[in-house]
Amino acid sequence: MRVCVVGTGYVGLTTGVSLAFLGHQVTCVDWDQNKVDMLAGGHCPIYEPGMDELLAEAAGNLTFTTSYAEAVPGADVVFVAVQTPSAADGSPDLRYLRAAAESVAQSLDHTFTVVVNKSTVPIGSGNWVDAILRDSFAQRTDRPAGCEFAVASNPEFLREGNAIHDTLFPDRIVIGSDNPRSLEVLNQLYRPIINQTFTAPSFSPRPDDIAAVPLVSTDLASAELIKYAANAFLALKISYVNEIGQLASKVGADITEVARGIGLDQRIGSRFLQPGVGWGGSCFGKDTAALIATAGEYNYDMPIVQAARDVNQRQRAIAVERLQDELRILKGRKIGLLGIAFKPNTDDLRDSPALDIAQLLLARGARVKLHDPVAADRFQREHPDLAPCLSETLDGLFDDCDAVVLVTEWAQYLELDWSKFVGLMRTPILLDGRHVLDADRMARLGYKYLAIAG
């Protein structure tokens, strides 16, 4: 099939490259000339493991452009994968989606095109995009005869750092439309994934991947709500383990044992029960806020989702409290933060706990140093206010430090020669913000090991 993808960020790029790899003819359009130039030259503008290899494998079916007139005509499917960041009141800012829909409408010319919202968009956005498309199309003086289109929703569930795996081997595919023909087109498009009929030399299924991927084919509003409901559930699962973790500290229980003990109940499941400084990233914060904002439009409260957000924010403050309890005075102390990205294997800094923790420490008069193996350049570009706190080297971070906090569990940090750095510190306090280090080993190496929870 012929596919156009609007937006070459984490989602759009992964979608475009994966569909091209599966044999579809894909054109990706982005209004950012720099990104398009990089991608056209075979270089990936984001850090996403495996993306360079898949870009190379899919190159024959894939083009990049800034021109909708090159990308949209003839497409059977147009995916819209632009950003939908939070506005000040928590509701999603849909200006990028509106701009994309207006531009798509200017170039539609096919007998039947499905315009698919892949961005995470509030319930009702399908209808809204449909109205924008129809209005913009109606204003064209060059309207092609026989051109038809319909809107569908196809929410994306990929995790950054695992984007390609999650796209080729998803737990499910959700498509929603009030137009049956659109659902049929998307069903066809995704056949190779649903039936797992492709071979990908660079990517193999993992033991718990499923051989036939379930397809949830539903109405527009349900598909849109599935996305928010899934993210809110994952966010509250993490906040729940973090809330129990604080109680574990008080009663003298071990949260790692508690999480294992509850996760083995198959009704609960062991994933997303890793305690620590909590969730960050571009999705959980934004999407829980959007869900609450949508509910507000119906005069409905969502106290569970709100509590998940509050607990998550509190975890960041708890990291600082743990340091203050130990050091007594934070003013003038040098604190090193290991990891700036919101999780390992990505360079994404959006809503990263490290940024909040750094700001909280600075506000209490501490001197802060941050290190990241991948996101350092991006950190300097996107956070010039904090840029002087960057430490290019681990020696520079540990040197004369009063405490170090593991904020992001990069493999490089887990495999660190910790014995080498302990001697550089003024006081060897190590706060494990992700509950991933071996407490006994760290104590043997001379660290005073602290965890976020008991």
Ligand SMILES: NC(=O)c1ccc[n+]([C@@H]2O[C@H](COP(=O)([O-])OP(=O)(O)OC[C@H]3O[C@@H](n4cnc5c(N)ncnc54)[C@H](O)[C@@H]3O)[C@@H](O)[C@H]2O)c1
């Ligand atoms: N990042 C994730 O892990 C993830 C996962 C699932 C869903 N989502 C959702 O997918 C959407 C995209 O997220 P992302 O992280 O890929 O965003 P992103 O910011 O990485 O990428 C968006 C891209 O769209 C381009 N763009 C914006 N408006 C445009 C327009 N009118 N015309 C052409 N290009 C335009 C931008 O230049 C940018 O390259 C969001 O709604 C997000 O909530 C993200």
Ligand SMILES: O=c1ccn([C@@H]2O[C@H](COP(=O)(O)OP(=O)(O)O[C@H]3O[C@H](CO)[C@@H](O)[C@H](O)[C@H]3O)[C@@H](O)[C@H]2O)c(=O)[nH]1
């Ligand atoms: O047990 C856990 C699991 C995760 N996290 C943190 O939670 C955040 C989110 O992690 P993850 O879900 O792996 O990353 P994202 O790339 O943000 O992916 C989420 O958000 C995407 C955007 O909507 C969805 O597509 C994915 O399904 C959903 O997992 C990160 O800060 C993690 O450190 C924990 O603290 N404990």
